[in-house]
Every structure is written in C-alpha cells, then in structure tokens.
Amino acid sequence: MQSLTTRQQEILDLIRRFITETGYPPTRADINRALGFRSPNAAESHLRALERKGALQLTPGSSRGIRLLDEEPVTESHQGLPIIGQVAAGSPILAEEHVRGHCHAAADMFSPRADYLLAVRGMSMRDAGILDGDLLAVHRTREARNGQIVVARLQDEVTVKRFRRDGHRVWLQAENPEFRTLELDLRRDPLDIEGLGVGLIRNGTPL
Amino acid sequence: MQSLTTRQQEILDLIRRFITETGYPPTRADINRALGFRSPNAAESHLRALERKGALQLTPGSSRGIRLLDEEPVTESHQGLPIIGQVAAGSPILAEEHVRGHCHAAADMFSPRADYLLAVRGMSMRDAGILDGDLLAVHRTREARNGQIVVARLQDEVTVKRFRRDGHRVWLQAENPEFRTLELDLRRDPLDIEGLGVGLIRNGTPL
DNA sequence: ATAGACAGTGTTTTTTTGTACAGCAATAGT
DNA sequence: ACTATTGCTGTACAAAAAAACACTGTCTAT
Numbered sequence: 001m002q003s004l005t006t007r008q009q010e011i012l013d014l015i016r017r018f019i020t021e022t023g024y025p026p027t028r029a030d031i032n033r034a035l036g037f038r039s040p041n042a043a044e045s046h047l048r049a050l051e052r053k054g055a056l057q058l059t060p061g062s063s064r065g066i067r068l069l070d071e072e073p074v075t076e077s078h079q080g081l082p083i084i085g086q087v088a089a090g091s092p093i094l095a096e097e098h099v100r101g102h103c104h105a106a107a108d109m110f111s112p113r114a115d116y117l118l119a120v121r122g123m124s125m126r127d128a129g130i131l132d133g134d135l136l137a138v139h140r141t142r143e144a145r146n147g148q149i150v151v152a153r154l155q156d157e158v159t160v161k162r163f164r165r166d167g168h169r170v171w172l173q174a175e176n177p178e179f180r181t182l183e184l185d186l187r188r189d190p191l192d193i194e195g196l197g198v199g200l201i202r203n204g205t206p207l
Numbered sequence: 208m209q210s211l212t213t214r215q216q217e218i219l220d221l222i223r224r225f226i227t228e229t230g231y232p233p234t235r236a237d238i239n240r241a242l243g244f245r246s247p248n249a250a251e252s253h254l255r256a257l258e259r260k261g262a263l264q265l266t267p268g269s270s271r272g273i274r275l276l277d278e279e280p281v282t283e284s285h286q287g288l289p290i291i292g293q294v295a296a297g298s299p300i301l302a303e304e305h306v307r308g309h310c311h312a313a314a315d316m317f318s319p320r321a322d323y324l325l326a327v328r329g330m331s332m333r334d335a336g337i338l339d340g341d342l343l344a345v346h347r348t349r350e351a352r353n354g355q356i357v358v359a360r361l362q363d364e365v366t367v368k369r370f371r372r373d374g375h376r377v378w379l380q381a382e383n384p385e386f387r388t389l390e391l392d393l394r395r396d397p398l399d400i401e402g403l404g405v406g407l408i409r410n411g412t413p414l
Numbered sequence: 415a416t417a418g419a420c421a422g423t424g425t426t427t428t429t430t431t432g433t434a435c436a437g438c439a440a441t442a443g444t
Numbered sequence: 445a446c447t448a449t450t451g452c453t454g455t456a457c458a459a460a461a462a463a464a465c466a467c468t469g470t471c472t473a474t
Contacts, residue, residue, distance in 0.1 A: 005450070022266065023274025024232050027431055039453045044433070049450075059229065063270040063431050063460060067230025080313075104313040110410055129338040129409065149412045202336065202407035203317055205356045212420070234461055246423045251463070256420075270430060270461050420471075431460065441450075 004053060011035070011046050012055055015066060025066040080104040083117045083135060087158040093118075093151075093194050103135065103201065110199035115140040117201060118151060118160070125149070125160055128175035130200060136160060137199035142192070149197035154182075155190055160197065211260060218242070218253050219262055222273060232273040287311040290324045290342060300325075300358070300365060300401050310342065310408065317406035322347040324408060325358060325367070332356070332367055335382035337407060343367060344406035349399070356404035361389075362397055367404065 004012065014034055018026040026034070031043035047066065051058050059065030085100035087093055094116060107114050114137035123132055128149065130136060136151070144150045150163040152172055161172035161182070170191060172182040184191055211219065221241055225233040233241070238250035254273065258265050266272030291300060292307035301323060314321050321344035330339055335356065337343060343358070351357045357370040359379060368379035368389070377398060379389040391398055 007451070022272075023264075024266075024269075024271045025230065027270070028433090029431070037452075039455095040432080041434090041454080042452055045451075057230070059231075061432070061459075062231075063234070064231045065229075065432090103316060105316060106311040109310060109312060109408070126336070128412070129333070129336045129341070131336040134336070134407075197412050199411060200341075200407065200409035201316070204406060205335070205404045214421070235463090236461070244422075246425095247462085248424080248464095249422055252421075268429070268462070272462085415474100417474085418472090421469085423466105423468080425465085427462100427464080429460100429462070432458090434455105434457085436455085437453080439450105439452085441448100443448080444446085 004050070004055060008046060008050055008053070008055070011043075012050060012068075015056070016068065019068070025064040027064055081107055081114060081117050081137075083119060085119050086121075093153070093158060105137075105201060110137045110139070112139045112141075112196070112198055114138060114198055115195065118158075120160055124174040124176050124179040125162075126176045128162070130160065130175070130197075131202070133202075135201040135203070136197050137201065138195040139198045140195045144193045144196060151194040151197065153192040153194055154184070158194065163193070211257070211262060215253060215257055215260070215262070218250075219257060219275075222263070223275065226275070232271045234271055288314055288321060288324050288344070290326060292326050293328075300360070312344075312408060317344045317346070319346045319348075319403070319405055321345060321405055322402065325365075327367055331381040331383050331386040332369075333383045335369070337367065337382070337404075338409070340409075342408040342410070343404050344408065345402040346405045347402045351400045351403060358401040358404065360399040360401055361391070365401065370400070 011031065014031065015026060018030065018034075028040050028043035028047070031046070032038070032040060035042075037043060047056070047058060050056050054069060056069055057067045059067070080102040082094065082099045083101045083103050084093060084098045087098050091097070100119065103117055105114075105117070116138055117135040118138050120130055120134045120136050121132060130149075136149075138151050144163045144165075146164050148163050149160065150172075151158060151160055152163070159172065161174060164171040164173060168186040170184045170186060172184065174181065218238065221238065222233060225237065225241075235247050235250035235254070238253070239245070239247060242249075244250060254263070254265060257263050261276060264274045264276055266274070287309040289301065289306045290308045290310050291305045293305065298304070307326065310324055312321075312324075323345055324342040325345050327337055327341045327343050328339060337356075345358050351370045351372075353371050355370050356367065357379075358365060358367055359370070361379075366379065369382060371378040371380060375393040377391045377393060379391065381388065
C-alpha cells in the first residue's frame with residue numbers, strides 16, 4: 001500500500017470508525033457530512049485515490065460498496081509465535097528454514113515476553129520437566145544469570161541447558177544424571193546465548 | 208436473543224457470509240437473489256422478524272442499514288481459557304470461585320481441544336514432566352483409556368494421575384516413586400473423571 | 415375459532431446513492 | 445514551463461435500494 005496523505009488517512013480512519021459504529025460502510029454523502037464537504041465529488045475522488053493506492057476496494061454500482069483492505073502486516077502477534085525445529089549449524093536460529101510452523105499462543109503469556117518456541121529434542125532436561133518434543137518458550141537475550149535455563153549455541157549445535165558461570169568458566173548443566181555437564185572456557189570455546197527459557201508448552205501427554 | 212426459525216437462521220448466516228465476503232451488508236435484493244425469492248418483501252419481512260428477535264438492528268432509510276448484534280456470548284475463545292486453582296470439595300470444577308484468572312491461549316492449540324487450565328499442585332506427576340505450578344490443559348470428558356493422564360475427582364479432592372482400569376478396578380498412578388498408586392474399586396469408591404490432560408503450559412522455569 | 419407469527423408473491427413510490435461532467439486553485443515532480 | 449496529483453465546489457441524472465401497500469397461504473398456541 002502506497003503512503004497516504006494526511007487527508008486521505010483522515011478519511012480512511014473515518015471509514016473505519018463509521019464501520020465499527022454502524023456496522024456498514026459510509027456513503028459518499030456520509031463522508032461529506034462528516035468532513036463538511038459540499039460536493040459529492042469530494043468524497044468520490046478521495047475514495048478513488050484511496051483505491052488507487054490500495055487502501056480499499058470499491059464495488060462499482062453498489063451502495064456503500066467500500067471494503068477496507070487492511071491486511072495488517074503479518075507480525076508474531078498475528079500468525080502466532082514461530083515454532084523452531086532442528087537448527088542447522090551456523091545459521092541464525094530464526095532463519096526461515098527452521099520455522100516448522102506457528103503456534104497461536106500469546107507471546108505475552110510469558111514474562112519476559114516469548115519471542116519464539118523451540119522444539120526440544122532429547123531428554124537431557126528431563127528433571128526440569130522439559131521433555132522430548134516440548135516447545136520451550138524462548139525470550140531472545142544475550143544475558144543469562146546463574147541457574148537460568150538458556151538456549152545456547154556452541155560451535156555446531158544449539159542446545160538447551162541450565163547456565164552457570166564463574167569468571168571465564170561456564171557450565172552448561174543437563175538436568176538428567178545420564179547426561180554430563182559441559183564445561184567451557186570463554187577464552188577458547190565459542191558460546192552464544194540465544195535466549196532464555198521463560199515457559200513451556202506441551203502438546204499431548206507423554207506416554 | 209429469542210430462538211430463530213431455521214429459515215431465519217439461514218438468512219442470518221447468509222448476511223454474516225455476505226459481510227465477510229464483500230465487506231458490507233446485503234440489500235434486500237441481495238438477500239432475495241441469494242435465496243431465490245421473487246418479492247422484495249420476502250427479505251424485508253424476514254429482516255423485520257430478525258430485528259424483533261434482537262438478532263440484528265436495522266437503520267431505517269439507510270441502504271444496507273443492517274448491523275448484526277452478535278455479541279457472541281463470552282466464551283473461552285474470547286477471554287481465554289479459565290485457569291482453575293484450588294478446587295473445593297463437592298463443587299463443580301468450573302465453578303466461579305475456582306477460576307483464578309484467564310489465560311489468553313488458543314483452546315485449539317491442543318487436540319483434543321482444551322476446555323480449561325488446571326493449576327497443578329505438588330510433584331506427584333514429576334516424572335511425566337508435570338511440575339508444581341504447571342498449568343495442565345484439560346479436555347472435558349468422562350471417558351478415559353488406560354495410560355492417559357486424567358483429572359479425577361474422588362470423594363473430597365481433585366487430582367491429576369495416570370489412569371489404568373481393569374473391570375471394576377481402577378488404578379490412579381502417580382509418576383513419582385515417592386507417591387503411591389491409589390487403587391479403587393468402582394463398586395464402592397466414588398470416582399469421577401473430570402477430563403483428560405491434553406497439554407501443558409509452564410510459566411517461567413523451575414529453579 | 416381465532417389471533418399472531420411465519421413464509422411468501424406482486425406492485426408502486428420515494429429516497430438514497432453512485433457517478434459522470436465542468437471547473438478552480440495549490441502543490442510537486444520532470 | 446508543463447503535467448499530474450491533490451483537494452475541493454457545484455450541477456445533473458440514472459441506477460440502486462428502502463419501504464409502503466395489497467394478498468395468499470400454513471402453522472401454532474390460546
């Protein structure tokens with residue numbers, strides 16, 4: 001949609017208001033009355049301009065034949081949170097090819113806000129109640145404090161672990177005695193914190 | 208809103224469809240065309256009847272002056288799923304006093320559909336990844352099959368357990384070796400299945 | 415039995431609307 | 445300088461739409 005002039009935006013807003021108030025779109029005369037125009041052509045030419053710019057669609061010959069073409073830009077809040085599946089080495093976590101779908105969940109159901117849902121593989125966080133297949137709600141941030149559950153990227157893989165740090169040493173602890181804790185040295189080992197686990201969504205019940 | 212006849216419901220549905228398709232309400236003629244009436248009065252009298260019954264509101268003298276008065280009864284899908292906290296003995300689980308809030312989550316995020324969220328207390332289902340404070344998405348049903356996680360009511364309390372049944376014997380298994388399995392005999396012990404666990408929402412991470 | 419809702423056909427009249435045409439002034443781009 | 449776009453006034457007319465009036469039936473509660 002091309003950019004609108006202030007007057008055109010004003011008219012578009014009026015139409016929107018009119019529809020929510022009355023339940024049907026305004027006629028040219030309604031628009032004129034509302035804005036104080038004296039010629040039926042005033043509204044008409046504005047509508048034509050708005051149609052040219054793709055803001056609305058007119059149905060010729062039809063009374064009140066105005067349809068708003070809002071199609072609000074598709075953001076998370078509209079198609080839901082992206083669900084991230086297997087993350088390939090080296091590519092950003094939110095890359096298109098990792099998005100396995102969308103979940104119509106409120107991002108602000110969690111606090112801090114969730115930015116995406118990561119499908120967890122494996123049972124390494126079992127004792128923290130995070131099972132294989134669960135969707136971990138992740139808040140994007142690079143800051144992590146001791147004891148928090150983080151989404152970390154180390155050279156080739158993206159993993160969910162409990163974070164602990166002391167100076168340049170970092171421990172990524174699994175919550176399952178069958179898995180061992182990773183010990184890293186920030187001076188040699190690459191480590192990126194991709195985000196913080198802020199919640200969990202499970203679909204169905206485990207066996 | 209009074210109850211509508213089949214014909215009236217049909218017309219109401221048509222109007223709804225027309226609006227979503229075109230962006231504006233139909234004229235009497237549009238309705239006649241769609242339903243094959245030959246007299247403009249057919250649509251008119253139906254509209255009058257629908258207005259009398261409170262299904263819609265007509266604006267006299269205005270073309271397409273039809274406004275639907277849906278005000279769909281406030282259902283889960285609008286204010287979100289109810290979150291059920293402590294359930295008192297003997298009262299229905301969805302009673303007002305148990306509702307601790309609402310969660311703006313899509314009920315159909317889970318399958319089968321979730322009807323409410325039950326705040327889980329205690330760690331008896333720990334090894335199924337259900338921790339204290341988690342919200343269990345529950346689908347209301349009285350049917351349960353072996354191995355499913357159920358919300359069960361036995362005399363005084365409501366509890367979440369894994370269900371197993373053989374004839375008139377029912378076992379409610381905790382998923383934590385520190386808790387013991389309840390064994391019931393349907394011939395003496397009262398047992399109501401309130402619903403099935405179909406998912407889980409956790410807010411924040413466990414320590 | 416009888417009044418009232420339901421479900422229509424048909425005709426006519428009056429508004430309500432859309433739309434084309436003729437201008438005018440200011441502004442912005444090429 | 446010239447052309448297009450914006451942003452209007454004003455007139456006129458035809459099509460679209462609402463609405464009133466007159467009738468015919470079938471049900472269904474009272």
